[in-house]
Amino acid sequence: MKKLLFVIMLMSAATPAMAKNYTIRAVTDLKSTKHYYFSPDHLTIQPGDSVTFVNAQNAAHDVMFDDVPKELKDKAIVSPMLTKKGDRWSHTFTVAGSYHFHCHPHEALGMQGVLIVGHASLPGATRHVSHEEMERHMKAMPGSM
Numbered sequence: 001m002k003k004l005l006f007v008i009m010l011m012s013a014a015t016p017a018m019a020k021n022y023t024i025r026a027v028t029d030l031k032s033t034k035h036y037y038f039s040p041d042h043l044t045i046q047p048g049d050s051v052t053f054v055n056a057q058n059a060a061h062d063v064m065f066d067d068v069p070k071e072l073k074d075k076a077i078v079s080p081m082l083t084k085k086g087d088r089w090s091h092t093f094t095v096a097g098s099y100h101f102h103c104h105p106h107e108a109l110g111m112q113g114v115l116i117v118g119h120a121s122l123p124g125a126t127r128h129v130s131h132e133e134m135e136r137h138m139k140a141m142p143g144s145m
């Protein structure tokens with residue numbers, strides 16, 4: 001009996017909950033009232049899940065996380081520019097809380113979204129990430145300009 005229990009414990013340790021991968025499309029639709037938007041623009045995932053941002057048309061979009069849980073102290077989450085249809089960028093989210101992101105070229109046009117990882121952050125538990133900080137992060141990325 002003890003041996004069986006041990007085997008079951010080993011098996012459950014070897015099969016962690018399957019992390020999921022979600023897709024958010026960066027949409028350009030000049031015929032709609034909102035020309036540029038993320039679809040979906042609100043998404044809830046679990047820690048360990050990843051999100052793939054896909055450029056749905058041939059306009060340039062990127063993804064900048066401008067509000068993130070405070071635990072992400074020295075970390076800026078920024079995609080490279082997705083310049084053409086089908087360009088994609090994935091990120092795995094391990095820290096629970098509320099995230100806000102926008103597309104830099106279309107920030108003024110309201111291209112933005114909210115991502116909840118596990119549960120929403122309490123008020124004051126997130127921090128703003130400046131464009132300067134994101135730029136520094138991008139310059140440090142391998143293969144950046």
Ligand SMILES: [Cu+2]
Nearest residue numbers: 061103106111
């Ligand atoms: Cu955009």
